[in-house]
Amino acid sequence: MPEGPELALAGRYINEACGGLVFCGGAERSAVGRGPEVPFRSEAYRLGAAARGKELRLRLEPLGPGRPQALVFRFGMSGGFRLRPAAAPPRHAHLRFLTRESPPRALCFVDARRFGSWRLGDAWQPGRGPCVLTEYRAFRENVLKNLDDKAFDKPICEALLNQKYFNGIGNYLRAEILYRLKIPPFEKARTVLEALKHQEQARRKKNSSLTLSKKLKLKRDNPDLLELCHTVPMEVVAAEKNLLDPDHADNHTAFKNWLQCYGVPGMSSLRDHNGRTIWFQVTTRASKRRSRRAENPATLAVKKEEEEEEEAVPEPPRKGRARARRAAAAAPASSEPEAPVKVTRRRASARKGAGTAPAV
DNA sequence: CGTCCACGTCTAC
DNA sequence: TAGACCTGGACGG
Numbered sequence A: 001m002p003e004g005p006e007l008a009l010a011g012r013y014i015n016e017a018c019g020g021l022v023f024c025g026g027a028e029r030s031a032v033g034r035g036p037e038v039p040f041r042s043e044a045y046r047l048g049a050a051a052r053g054k055e056l057r058l059r060l061e062p063l064g065p066g067r068p069q070a071l072v073f074r075f076g077m078s079g080g081f082r083l084r085p086a087a088a089p090p091r092h093a094h095l096r097f098l099t100r101e102s103p104p105r106a107l108c109f110v111d112a113r114r115f116g117s118w119r120l121g122d123a124w125q126p127g128r129g130p131c132v133l134t135e136y137r138a139f140r141e142n143v144l145k146n147l148d149d150k151a152f153d154k155p156i157c158e159a160l161l162n163q164k165y166f167n168g169i170g171n172y173l174r175a176e177i178l179y180r181l182k183i184p185p186f187e188k189a190r191t192v193l194e195a196l197k198h199q200e201q202a203r204r205k206k207n208s209s210l211t212l213s214k215k216l217k218l219k220r221d222n223p224d225l226l227e228l229c230h231t232v233p234m235e236v237v238a239a240e241k242n243l244l245d246p247d248h249a250d251n252h253t254a255f256k257n258w259l260q261c262y263g264v265p266g267m268s269s270l271r272d273h274n275g276r277t278i279w280f281q282v283t284t285r286a287s288k289r290r291s292r293r294a295e296n297p298a299t300l301a302v303k304k305e306e307e308e309e310e311e312a313v314p315e316p317p318r319k320g321r322a323r324a325r326r327a328a329a330a331a332p333a334s335s336e337p338e339a340p341v342k343v344t345r346r347r348a349s350a351r352k353g354a355g356t357a358p359a360v
Numbered sequence B: 001c002g003t004c005c006a007c008g009t010c011t012a013c
Numbered sequence C: 001t002a003g004a005c006c007t008g009g010a011c012g013g
Helices: A004-018 A136-144 A171-181 A189-207 A212-221 A225-239 A249-258 A285-294 A299-305
Strands: A023-029 A041-052 A055-062 A069-074 A079-085 A093-099 A105-111 A117-120 A268-271 A277-280
Touching: A004 A041, A004 A055, A004 A079, A004 A105, A004 A225, A136 A189, A136 A225, A171 A225, A171 A277, A189 A212, A189 A225, A225 A249
Parallel strands: none
Antiparallel strands: A023 A041, A023 A093, A041 A055, A055 A069, A069 A117, A079 A105, A093 A105, A268 A277
16 A cells, blocks of 8 residues: 555545544554554544655544544555444554444554554654655755755665655655656766756756747656656555545556556566565667657557666666675676576566566 | 566665 | 564466
């Protein structure tokens, strides 16, 4: 579930499904939940939610006397919220808020892997930047004003996971965003982003004579990297229709269909320096020409025809820097030169699971 | 059965 | 920059 869009959707889900409900009692915490007991109890209270990047704030507002209580959640790899009959809570529900309905229901914070957590109070985690979804202006400025930060010494694909600057971007979004512009993932972040500044200025000059509506259209049709950090996650939020049931089957299917790069057959993948898989498309001179011509591709058709050509593989990480605990697979023999890094190119026929296809 | 992989942080050599 | 923290799904033998 959980990158910016999923947190935003969880917030909407809570507000829409629970906005009209009255809750009562305290917050029931499971024995293993990664968060504190919640010092709150009320005979009648309401819930409201707001998301910022990869955090979600929940407010418990008593209808009668009593002080409100706020909680800030992070979802880790598997967290989310569900409203369920209180008698049949989902597995791994670590915090539950009961409604006053006749057969009561419970809004549950569910998190199988327990990398998620909550804290008391309404403060966002200090050090996380503005939300790419809800604070676009501030987000953009925060990046462009701080390009001297060493965070931008890193490859763009790694910088995009830095929540100090890209609060809400995660592993699938970084792939989808870079893919839209065909930016090689291991290009230095500062180089990519400095270019935006100049580009911004150049365009402003060039377009100064155009009408406002033409300017807007130009901007829409040629989004830069930072704009995509906003619009791409917005697409996910807009696409999800079954808000009231986060685990409705259609949702997942729609999401899978939306992905153009992450985990998609035909795309390539590498481990970044933190051992995370970065998905991207190997670009060739030919394919660049092709996509420039196509501009608004009937995506599926374009993907299919992607085939063998001499490739301009992005600068790979200097080392395999792979997973945590490897079963001593690749021989550690020769130290440097041949990086154990594999560029995997999946053909359309390849099996669906990630990491299956043969290296080329 | 087993191994590998997963939408994310954290902290400790 | 390795791990640690977790469960569960997909796939292989």
